[in-house]
Amino acid sequence: MRSPSRSRLQRTAIVFFGLLLLESAWLVPLANAQQVVATVKVGTTPYGIAYDSGKGEVFVVNRDSDNVSVISDSTNEVVATVALPPDSGPYSAAYDSAKGEVFVTVSGTDTIAVISDATNTIVATIHLAVGNGPEGITYDPGKGEIFVANFVSGTVSVISDSTNKVVTRVPLPPGSGPYEAAYDSAKGEVFVADGYGTSNVSVISDTTNSVVANIAVGNDPFGVAYDPAKGEVFVTDGGDTNTSIISDTTNTVIGTIVGVGVYDAVYDSARGEIFVSDAGSNPGLVSVISDSTNRVIDTVSVGNEPIGLAYDSGKGEVFSANSGNGTVSVISDINMSTTTTSAPSSSSTSISSPTSTSSTSSSTTSSATASASSTTTQSSSSSSGSGVPEFPYQLVGASFFTILLAGAYLLIRSRGFPRNRSRVGV
8 A cells, every 4th residue: 555655745746747837838938939139229219210131230210319320230239320410300211222222201301311321321312392291201112212201291202212303292181191101012002101180091002103092090090011921011000009900902901909009010021920119008018919810929028118110131130219218129039138239439430411412492390209108128148238148037947947847757756656566574
């Protein structure tokens, strides 16, 4: 017969074994979760952000310091700073892969600054109509054109990248105040979040440069991201804190993700995921949506009030411009360690802005966004900055519980079960 003490030991070991299995199952998804691997200090109030695939660099538009920070994605450090005119209110950026240039909307002067990524200098200034208030911008590689959302005038300017001149201006529905735009490569169309006045997304054909559809979405649409794998467009409805999903086949809303999405959105082609900045609803968070389930599968803590987002296809990372504390968070689902890097000192490149080609004249206008709170910055050992690596609690925890799990198993084998032995003297 088995002794009472041995039976109690066996039961205790089995219960402990089961608890360790549950703990391990909880730790595994945490170990694989997307997280911030580096934090880069940039200028004041970073808004728009664009990835340059030709150079492996990220261009960050700093609204209140009137400059553009250039970050190397190999070191996660600022390698250049491009100065814009004082009090010019730059807003957003788009990368032109055919020309190796970055187009920056400068809303305070109704201009577009064109930056060469070879020299990190302004090579052209394109003048829009006075009072346009350019904000969002997207590049159309099919036509070699730049589409600029003009918040104040409720129009979209179309610019040829071969001449750096405005070729036409597309009127949007009355009351429109467009924020951001995204290019749909399958349809040759541009989706514009009409934003402030209409709760509408306008679809512009790049063949005719005219609006071919208007789609009612949630209140105050802001960010737009195109998902080529699904033929869908994701639009953040900042006023409702929702994200609308549009089919580009029917130009209708086919789903709504409730509770996430305030500012920008970007598509991660490697993972089939959409990242949305949740500055207003969840201050300091970026939410991750799976395009296969249209559900939020992760949230990532970044800096204060994330606004602009850009996906780096070369590194499989998402860069978040945190307007509240002048940083850019680098989000990766691979690297698990962290550091903080600082902006370079006066030894980095700082360039003032020349003027150059184009049509019409300039004036002033602006736009604003709200403030928010909060949270953390995590960082990365892959970056060569001055920060202190964060202790890898999850990894150590997983290792510790794995050791305990193995010990519990050996305990059960060695002491929990009686062995068949011949007993003498019984």
